[in-house]
Amino acid sequence: MEHALDITLTVNGTRVRHRVEPREHLIDFLREKLGLTGSHVGCEHGVCGACTLRVDGQIVRGCLMLAVQANGCRVDTVEGLSDSKELARLQKAFHEKNALQCGFCTPGMLLAAQDLVLKNKKFTREEIRQHMSGNYCRCTGYQAIVDAIEEVVNG
């Protein structure tokens, strides 16, 4: 830890202060240091979207951002957005339509989908499919995910 840096950030509404190595990824910091294991590590090279987080209102890949880069930022994860009920409509639709199987991609899917919900307009299935194309699901074949998001954004 000879090059460790102090960071202060707000995670799910709570201020946290930690000393981290510069090389530590934001996703590893959240999972290993804070115990927020809801966001998952799928590929560690920014392709699969399982580690999707929200930093200062923008969705980002937790594996492509360093913890030190989040200094001073507001970070939201699936745990916090579940407790605040912000994801409740999407979660209900996902549950009812079985838009998840193993669930490993689901927290990332929800954050990416919520990004669309927050745009507050209607989207075609094609547009939903395009928007979700950065999030990899190996179980569902995507159709139920598109159905669930469609219900929330257009419903």
Added chain:
Amino acid sequence: MGKAELPLHAPGTRTDRGYIGRSMPRPNAARLLQGRGAYVDDLRFPRLAHVVFYRSPYAHALIKKLDFKKATQAKGVIAVLDGRAVAEYCTPWVAVLGHLKGIKSPPQHAVAIDRACWQGEAVAAVVAETRAQAEDAAALIEAEWEELPAVIDMEVSLKGTSIIHKELGDNICFARTHDTGGVDEAFAQADLVVEETYGFGRHTGVCLEGRSILADYNAAEHSLTVYHSTQAPHMMQDIFSRHLGIPEASVRVIARDVGGSYGIKVHVYPDEMATAALSVMLRRPVKFVADRLESFATDIHAREHRVKVKIAVKKTGEILAFDMDDLTAIGPYSVYPRTSGIEGNQVVNLTGGPYKHQKYRGKLNVVFTNKNVTCQYRAVGHPIAVALTEGIVDKAAAALKMDPAEFRRRNLIPDDAYPYTFPSGVKFERLSHHQALDMLLNLMDYKKLRQEQKEKRKQGRHLGIGLAAMIEVTNPSPAFYGVGGARISAQDGATLRLEPTGMVTVLCSVTEQGQGTEGIFAQIAASAVGVSMDKVKVITGDTGVTPYGGGTWASRGAGIGGEAVLQAGRALRSSILDVASHVLGLAKSELEIKDDQIVHLLTQLPKLALSELGRIAYFRPDTLPMNFQSELTVTRHYTPREYGFTFTNGIQASLVDVDVDTGFVKLLKHWCVEDSGTIINPMLVDEQLRGGVVQGIGAALYEECLYSPEGQLLNGNMADYLVPMSGEMPDIICAHIETPTKQSELGAKGVGEAGTAGAPAAVMNAINDALAPLGAQVTAMPFTPERILRALKRV
């Protein structure tokens, strides 16, 4: 016997099925939706050590020297060990099965000793306090290698010019020929013989959660608890016990949430065995999680096949015979304990599957190569057999200028021909090919689509329609593995317990990886006992608490585990009514359970709440007759035995638009008609089909593990190895036929692999249908734009 005790498929029971047949959301999805699941890497343990593996950079090389001096001194390092050190704690294994006659494979160690046989094989283990420290230290290992000739191509391997394992004499792991006799005569009598060679790209499951294991050894008890991302906890319990020398009952395997498996997580992996051995050696918990690059290099691959197939037909379209020769390469070892001979064996068993020809010859050679190992991945062998069968069938139909749907209709086994013995020797209880074909053609409006295709062609667009009929192995009996000597259970069990509050706890040996097995067990248990679904809690994936069983693979969870739950539910219902009879002073035959109440059978009036019955049975048994003991925990098991496999059938169709300038294939729509017997939850069945179809589409269009001539994996990361993403996938229309298996009272057949089995063939036939007017065809999966343009002679 009341209605509830009859098989669900008996006449008159359709109104008495409770939750069975209803699309219920899965209760266990709620925690996953909040990120509150418990995958192995989410667990926290004191004194947890992390292991990473130093892996061979060569496809085939002697390990001349491993120098751990610098690595051992690195910060946080606990131990650095080679194969010999790990072997002190873990015995090697040989993956052969008695019923695959002649199969051979050399002993394999958890960490390679003296020689590495594929790029990515672990040759040293580094244990440290954090994963990052272990990775840092692994980079400090200094190794000296002597490269050996690498056998990469399977034709070269078969020729045997360079033998990978000298002690085995040749590179052939397993060979088999099946011949009904009369094949050459059938070909001599045929009006038309069509021949083709199909190629299948080696690909892999790409579970989003990498393989994960956390082994926690208790030195005082000489016991081991393994938190494992696995499909088969009891199989792994047996293997850890035997190879680590710990009594079976002292090994507990716990599979909590599993982030995708698809057959990838049902095998023994050397690095996982090493992790368990290291926990014993170091007397502390040790965790290994495969990162994405390790997953591509070491998760089992599958389906590298080259198959020549020939079909003999009459002018009328009648198929007389199939003749097939399959060559497949499996890497340097047969994978333990299921072996790498099963996939090819299935191709021999299943080729020609849906059709009524009587003559068949199937030849198989399974060869070793210096690439990563291959083994059983979702739909094992089916995608190969279905594609080569349906490909050659389409080619024969085209040569006869016959519509492919009509050609199939003339050849599909009639729906009244069952029970039926197929030329490969497998037996079908009851299939519904013609019903399925009719349903599919209606569903897709086949005639109208053909019309549309004609019109689009005039406008210069190249639409293609592809059909793929298939048979599918589900609910395997011990004939799959047990008869060959593998300690893999074909039987599963369920324990049901009435809790004092009237709730029902279900413990089942079938595991959950997202298919919804826990959800359907809750539906079955609630229906069988007579309680509402919110009163049922299901526990799976823990050898310490569930009955013994096989787990989840080969489309067996619903059909086998579900039947065990049904039988246990009925037994618990009977036990509850025994208690009720004493409490109420009424005959058992006058009572039944409905909506969490004991009700009078005739009046349907509530007599006693289950919560009250539970209170009496557990806390005031003194009020019950002296000679009566309540038994409100019951266990039942089930194994299918009447047939080797409970075959089912289905048919799929794909509609594609091929851009002949770019070679890109746009998937417009996909249809899937499947007969999965009794359907417990239609929504979950549809989702299994759709997810399976998309994995099959991946194989057809995108996925291939590419190796250089030196045996280097060229695209072992998610950016270069393409998989289906939401933008490219079509909507998939599903429809169902229910032909329950009469072997069980539930009547369920499997469905988890159907989509993957049939989709590649449907997509291939659709592309070739689009290309046909241009005189082009593709036969080697995946059908990349380059391959399509080459077929069109445009590059």
